[in-house]
Amino acid sequence: MPVPTPNLYPAFNTVRLSHVEFGVRDLARSRAFYVDTLGLQVTDEDANTIYLRALEERGHHSIILRKSDRAEAKELGFKVYDEENLDRAAAFFAGKDLPVSWVKRPYQGRTFLTRDPQGIPLEFYAKMDRLPPIHQQYSLYKGVKPLRIDHFNCFSPNVDEAVAFWNEIGFRVTEYTEDAESGRLWAAWTHRKGGVHDLAFTNGTGPRLHHTAFWVPTPLNIIDLLDLMSTTGWLANIERGPGRHGISNAFFLYIRDPDGHRIEIYCSDYQTVDPDLEPIRWDLKDPQRQTLWGAPAPRSWFEEGSVFAGAALKESDLKATPIVAP
Incomplete structure (x- = not known):
């Protein structure tokens, strides 16, 4: 069987996937798709950026739409268990000679950027701003x-x-x-x-x-x-x-x-x-x-x-x- 034995005790504890940012060429058109058609909820927006979450999510965002000249995907975001695990994650990637750069992200705590060995851009953090629950506000349930x-x-x-x-x-x-x-x-x-x-x-x-x-x-x-x-x-x-x-x-x-x-x-x-x-x-x-x-x-x-x-x-x-x- 070509699948490796699971590593149940990794160097750091990743909780789950979290979010992704898309570069989009027409922000209004993208808003019509993600908000008016799919039913994602806007948590913040300005002339260049829209932050979105789904109805059960308490974190500030799971999709970021940013106006761009090029349609592309930015970093894939992952949440780790706590600040100690965030430091362990940074040390792990640095130990693999993979790039680690600490950045400031709106609505997130300490965050670092890196890539996996094949070049996928990644973003790890432990804390994101929490929003009030909306999963029982059924008037918000639109689209899919x-x-x-x-x-x-x-x-x-x-x-x-x-x-x-x-x-x-x-x-x-x-x-x-x-x-x-x-x-x-x-x-x-x-x-x-x-x-x-x-x-x-x-x-x-x-x-x-x-x-x-x-x-x-x-x-x-x-x-x-x-x-x-x-x-x-x-x-x-x-x-x-x-x-x-x-x-x-x-x-x-x-x-x-x-x-x-x-x-x-x-x-x-x-x-x-x-x-x-x-x-x-x-x-x-x-x-x-x-x-x-x-x-x-x-x-x-x-x-x-x-x-x-x-x-x-x-x-x-x-x-x-x-x-x-x-």
Whole structure:
């Protein structure tokens, strides 16, 4: 089995994924997508930036939209357990000869920037401003009724190497796709918070951000979103789904924002809290891997993603081919 033994006692304790910043070219258009259509809540905004949270989130933001000349993804944000673990995290990355720079971020406490060995830009912090709960303010539930950010998925030029590094810092594999011919990982799903994943890796030119996912209450909310998007000018932004994944068992829909950043709407996966939970293996050629119902993904899903600011791209060295929709 190509998956490393879980590291249950990493150098520092990461609680979960937290947030991501997108560079967007038309802030008003992006606001119409994320706020008016998806239903995320604005926590602050000015002429250049919009901060958003979902309905169950108490932290100040999980999405930052910043006006930019270039559509790109900035740092992926992760929350650590406390200030001591933040210092341990900084020491860990510095010890790997990876860049560590302390920065000031609005609405966050001490924060440092770094990159993983493949070049994904990262941001770690322990404290973010807390906001009053709104999960029972049902008048705010609009669009797809997004409850919380769930995971990131990144294109990786070498999934084995990506998984080995993130396993070292305590991200445990729940499911994985193996290329039977080479015996290597083609994709893997890793978590900290007890769902199927906080961070997943898909084979491809990278590092690039494949998608950011939001958890919603039920599959019916996804159907409602499809009706809304198809009748309010967003039909072309529906990319894939709805459907049920074989991997994760989740009900899903993939959509694209005005700049092409991919968002997954997601619900109904399963709990993975037990530290000795065995990962589930899938073969790359299994037609139920992508979708339990057997429908393959379009070519865009395997080839298109958001570039990371300042990251040099590298072609994948694993040429295995998944099942692609005609």
